[in-house]
Amino acid sequence: MLRTLYRALWWLAAPAAVTRLLLRSRQERGYREHIAERFGCTAGRPLDDHAPLIWVHAVSVGETRAAQPLIEALLQARPDARVLLTHMTPGGRATGEQIFGERVLRSYLPYDVPHAVRRFLRAWRPTLGLVMETEVWPTLIEECQRRGVPLVLTNARMSARSFRRASRFGAATREVFGGFSRVLAQSPADAERLLALGARNVTVLGNLKFDMNTPAEQVAQGHAWRAAFGARPVWVAASTREGEEEQVLQAFAALNVARALLILVPRHPQRFAEVAALVARHRLRCERRSSWAVDGAVAGTAEKLDEDVQVWLGDSMGELGAYYAAADIAFIGGSLLPFGGQNLIEACAVGVPVLIGPHVFNFTQATADAVAAGAVLQVQDAAELARTLQTLFSDKPQRTAMGAAAAAFAARHRGATARTVEVLLTLLP
Incomplete structure (x- = not known):
């Protein structure tokens, strides 16, 4: 009964899903590209291509970057195999292209309706399927079982809330x-x-995100x-979500640190202009990374940033590690409001002290372990964020100790x- 209802809802939702793609494409053009793939209409691979095909599904940017060391290791271990990387967002697809170029095949994962999933599986004929973290699609799982494709939930997490x-x-x-062949x-x-x-x-194997290396x-x-x-003094608020930038700017206003600079990096690129307008409403001098003449290849070659700039807007993709490396302190967004938090491991790996809000249900274990290691401080709201920043900026030994603890924490869990x-x-055969 539930299966029938689920499929019926997908049939009803499909036209609305396409409309939503077109609406989102007004801000991010990638959403209007390759729409046919979302219904399983893809060229796939030639019939005479009999190489083992490892299919990895990484829904968006974070999952794609987490999958990078795994895909690299699989390509090295099985040079005879091919890798298909699928996504749900243009950001994830662009990240995959940036990281792997032509070394992998790519497509969008189709919507979870039987005819689309069957077309996808017929076209690509995967030998093994991996879905990252929390991607659970009932029809996809059922159709993989039917075709005898082992499907593995990889780097799997299940928060108490989702449970x-x-x-x-x-x-x-x-x-x-129960339809997954293995759960890691x-x-x-x-x-x-x-x-x-x-x-x-x-099987418990640990978190792949600890193996991500900042280039x-x-x-x-x-x-x-x-x-x-x-x-x-420089701090970064990274991967912020809608509504959080207001709180971050409130914390910045309450910060009594002379000449402090905030690097503000929204999680979603379609919100860059919106966040820039918000900063302007706060009457803060803002410079965008995209409009600043920078050459970061050699330290010291970048154009000097005007000292009057108070907020540097990180309106670029794929440079999060560089933003962390440029800061004295990192705040991880998605956590001041109930979005579930974002990955704090990359900031720790760079060796920067980390602050995070109270809403971390998507990263409960990693957050608890990082706090216990002395790498992370958890704050409850914008006011406490401002007070903690104030304390850390005035106490360099504490910042240094937290940064060292963060780097050690990241290294220990690889x-x-x-x-x-x-x-x-x-x-794999």
């Missing part, structure tokens, strides 16, 4: 999660919840920016990629 929601559907949920969980808590939802063959050229670029900012590859190779 409560999924549990409401009882046997239907157990049938869906980030933590014992994730594994316990996934098992309770019906998952089988669950050396990004670190050098960030250091060049930092030199161009001059001798002034290794999930090698463990994951070892398991996945057993599923």
Whole structure:
């Protein structure tokens, strides 16, 4: 009954989904491209191509970057295989193109309706499918079972909040999660919840995001920016979501630190102009990264930033590591309001002290471990964010100690990629 209702709802939602793509394309043109792929209409690969095909689904930017070390390791371990990388957002697709170029095949994942999923599977004929973190599509799982395609939930996480929601559907949920061939969980808590939802063959392998390496050229670029900012306190508010920038700017206004510079990096590119307008309404002098003449290849070559600039808007994609490297302190967005938080591991790996808000249900374990390690301080609201920034800017030894603890925390938890590859190779012919 639930399966029939689910499919009927998708049939009804499909026209609205296309309309939504076209509306979103007004701000991000990529949403109007490759629409046919979202219905399974893709060229796929030639019939005479019999190489093993490893299909990796990474919904957006964060999952794509987390999948990078895994894909690189798989390509090295199985040079005879091909990799198909699928996404749901243009940002994820653009990130995949930037990272891998022509080394991987790419497509959008189709909407979760039977005829679209079947077309997709017929066109690509995957040998093994990997879906990253929390991507659970009932029809996709069912059709992979029907075609004998092993489907692995990789780097799997299941928050207490998501567990409560999924549990409401009882046997239907157990049938869906039981359809995965393997589940590779980030933590014992994730594994316990996934098992309770019906998952089988669950193994705890750690978090792939700890194996993400910030490219050396990004670190050098960030250091060049930092030199161009001059001798002034700098903090970054990264991956902020709608409504959070207002609170971040309130914290900035309450900060009593002379000549402080805020690097403000919204998570979604379609909001860059909106956030720039918000900064202007706060009567703050703003410079956009896209309009600033910078050459970050060699430290010291960047044009000096005007000292009157108070907010530097990070309106670029794929440079988050550089923004962290340019800052004295990092605040991770998606956490002041109930969005569930964003990945704090990349900031830790750069060796910068990290602050995060109270809403971290998507990253509960990583946050708790980072706080316990002395790498992260958790704040409850904008007022506490301002007070904590004030304290850290006035206490360089504490900042230095937190930065060192952050780097050590990130290094200590590496290794999930090698463990994951070892398991996945057993599923390939």
